[in-house]
Amino acid sequence: TAMIIDGKAHAAALRARVADGVAGFVAAAGRKPGLAVVLVGEDPASAVYVRTKTRMTAEAGMAGFEHRLPADTTSDDLLALVDRLNADDTVDGILVQLPLPAHIDERRVLTRIDPDKDVDGFHPVNVGRLATGLHGFVPCTPLGCLMLLRATLGELSGLEAVVVGRSNIVGKPMAQLLLQQSCTVTVAHSRTRDVAAHVRRADIVVAAVGIPHFIKGDWIKPGASVIDVGINRIAKEDGGAGLVGDVDFAGAAAVAGAITPVPGGVGPMTIACLMRNTLVAACRRVCAAEPEL
Numbered sequence: 001t002a003m004i005i006d007g008k009a010h011a012a013a014l015r016a017r018v019a020d021g022v023a024g025f026v027a028a029a030g031r032k033p034g035l036a037v038v039l040v041g042e043d044p045a046s047a048v049y050v051r052t053k054t055r056m057t058a059e060a061g062m063a064g065f066e067h068r069l070p071a072d073t074t075s076d077d078l079l080a081l082v083d084r085l086n087a088d089d090t091v092d093g094i095l096v097q098l099p100l101p102a103h104i105d106e107r108r109v110l111t112r113i114d115p116d117k118d119v120d121g122f123h124p125v126n127v128g129r130l131a132t133g134l135h136g137f138v139p140c141t142p143l144g145c146l147m148l149l150r151a152t153l154g155e156l157s158g159l160e161a162v163v164v165g166r167s168n169i170v171g172k173p174m175a176q177l178l179l180q181q182s183c184t185v186t187v188a189h190s191r192t193r194d195v196a197a198h199v200r201r202a203d204i205v206v207a208a209v210g211i212p213h214f215i216k217g218d219w220i221k222p223g224a225s226v227i228d229v230g231i232n233r234i235a236k237e238d239g240g241a242g243l244v245g246d247v248d249f250a251g252a253a254a255v256a257g258a259i260t261p262v263p264g265g266v267g268p269m270t271i272a273c274l275m276r277n278t279l280v281a282a283c284r285r286v287c288a289a290e291p292e293l
């Protein structure tokens, strides 16, 4: 049976390395790296994410600036806040929590963020940097997935990688990262004719679909590494609520070489990578050497 990839432990180790780097930054720059998190409206899941991000920021020794705006905030008011954060020298990273309320143009807001403070990596300039192999910011979830794969497999060159899902947040940047590692990359999506046939060839499977247990155990090639990005809330038989991934964990774990659990796999790495990106942004802004993270 598969080795379970302990995302919690990998994330804790990464956060510890970031905290070391932060201490070095503070000693050199005389201030803390700063992360501004903007939340518009009262979406309960988003509120939980923002609270966790702010707590982890403080635990890493960085300054967290939380901006909570009412759900009826106008695009212009939000853009004005982004402009102020862009101009604020104590702010190294800016994160606007998604989704934004429907009346706000998400693209316009994300494009307004200074690309060098765009620690989520969603600005088109950073998307282009990733695609062309320039230093930029890589979205936290796929970056965390790549770190787990490198820690598990070492060299990825030549491996067959199948990414299921093509979102701008996970699937597409994941495919770019695996290509950069010299994998042979296939991206499967909602219009793919036979997803199972593609997954059966894969040495690496990354599932970012958003459908509980979409990937079946008998699709997995024996020994493959399986990274499950999905976070799906389902009703359990005992009446409670539970979190499950996009992969049938029990079925896949019986044949895979390694697999991430949900929860405790990719999720914790996402937030640790946000801390990493914020430290890197701070180091780049004061022209300090970038720590190896």
Ligand code: NAD
Binding pocket: 141, 164, 165, 166, 167, 168, 169, 170, 171, 188, 189, 190, 191, 192, 195, 208, 209, 210, 211, 229, 230, 231, 232, 266, 267, 270
């Ligand atoms: P999304 O809804 O934007 O994209 C889903 C993708 O799945 C689409 O590209 C679509 O083409 C593909 N898809 C849908 N139905 C399919 C089918 N039948 N066959 C093949 N492909 C199909 O979602 P997302 O933002 O990429 O997130 C995916 C999942 O990952 C969600 O469960 C989300 O909650 C989770 N997520 C987790 C983290 C984390 O930190 N662990 C971060 C982001 C997203």
